[in-house]
Amino acid sequence: NAGVMQNPRHLVRRRGQEARLRCSPMKGHSHVYWYRQLPEEGLKFMVYLQKENIIDESGMPKERFSAEFPKEGPSILRIQQVVRGDSAAYFCASSPGGGGGQPQHFGDGTRLSIL
Amino acid sequence: QKEVEQDPGPLSVPEGAIVSLNCTYSNSAFQYFMWYRQYSRKGPELLMYTYSSGNKEDGRFTAQVDKSSKYISLFIRDSQPSDSATYLCAMSLGAAGNKLTFGGGTRVLVKP
Numbered sequence: 429n430a431g432v433m434q435n436p437r438h439l440v441r442r443r444g445q446e447a448r449l450r451c452s453p454m455k456g457h458s459h460v461y462w463y464r465q466l467p468e469e470g471l472k473f474m475v476y477l478q479k480e481n482i483i484d485e486s487g488m489p490k491e492r493f494s495a496e497f498p499k500e501g502p503s504i505l506r507i508q509q510v511v512r513g514d515s516a517a518y519f520c521a522s523s524p525g526g527g528g529g530q531p532q533h534f535g536d537g538t539r540l541s542i543l
Numbered sequence: 544q545k546e547v548e549q550d551p552g553p554l555s556v557p558e559g560a561i562v563s564l565n566c567t568y569s570n571s572a573f574q575y576f577m578w579y580r581q582y583s584r585k586g587p588e589l590l591m592y593t594y595s596s597g598n599k600e601d602g603r604f605t606a607q608v609d610k611s612s613k614y615i616s617l618f619i620r621d622s623q624p625s626d627s628a629t630y631l632c633a634m635s636l637g638a639a640g641n642k643l644t645f646g647g648g649t650r651v652l653v654k655p
Contacts, residue, residue: 432586461642470549470647471587471631484642519586526641529594531577534586 430455432522432535433502440541441510449505449538453522459483460503461532462495465517477503478526507540515542546570549632549646558655562619566632566646569613573644574637576608578617581629581648590630591617594637622653 433452441447453460462474476484477497488495492510497503507514517539521532549566556562564578575594579587591606593599599606607616615634619626629650633643 434586459641463643463645471633471643471645473642473644476642487642521643523641529575529637530641531589531592532641532643533589534579536584536586539584 432457432520432533434518434520434535434538436538437536438539438541440543442543443511444509447507447510447514447540449507449518449520449540450502451505451520451522451535452502453520454533457522457524457533459523459526459530460497461521461523462503462505463519463521463534465519465537467516471519474505476526483526510540510542512542515540544569545647546644547632547634547646550649551647553650553652555652555654556622558622558624558653560622560653562617562622562626562651562653564617564619564630564632564649564651566615567613568615568634568644570636570644571610571613572636573634575635576606576615577633577635577643578604578606579631579633581631583628587631624653624655627651627653 463471473487475495492508517537519537521534523530578591581587596610603620605618629648631648632646
């Protein structure tokens with residue numbers, strides 16, 4: 429499968445714990461985007477990264493959320509001290525470049541449930 | 544007011560009918576327009592990708608963009624039950640930023 433790979437597919441955490449979501453982009457893609465889909469809401473942009481750089485984090489909550497895309501390995505979205513409102517589906521997308529002419533392809537998401 | 548508006552549906556059509564979907568938007572700076580299909584518990588799948596105004600056809604799918612009216616459409620001809628899904632419109636500023644702004648999605652049900 430050469431598509432965007434996200435794991436885990438489902439993640440259950442208790443309030444106050446940390447959640448780590450992983451995303452491996454499509455082969456040849458060096459740009460990664462994270463989106464969140466809350467129940468009954470559309471997809472909302474969170475953060476855009478290239479290898480070792482955060483390009484745009486305008487959609488990321490200021491506290492508890494962080495993202496990285498290291499030189500080696502997958503991109504990680506990290507949520508510290510999770511709360512019930514963090515329950516959502518988190519989708520990762522990738523593109524070969526960062527210009528507007530580069531379509532984004534999505535993974536099947538990680539569904540995060542907070543107990 | 545949301546930046547991209549999309550009727551949530553559900554839109555129910557008989558098999559073989561034409562499905563007509565649309566979105567309106569408020570930011571005239573959007574340059575790239577996309578339609579994604581999302582099945583339950585899956586990620587969005589890119590269907591159509593267009594730049595600026597005009598029409599684009601791919602198999603049973605036709606996408607139209609009217610930037611003067613800030614209105615985009617997707618038509619699905621000869622609809623099949625397998626087309627039953629949620630359809631999301633999305634758009635981006637292009638060179639000024641590649642993040643996608645999505646509509647809320649329209650749920651489509653094609654009845655056999």
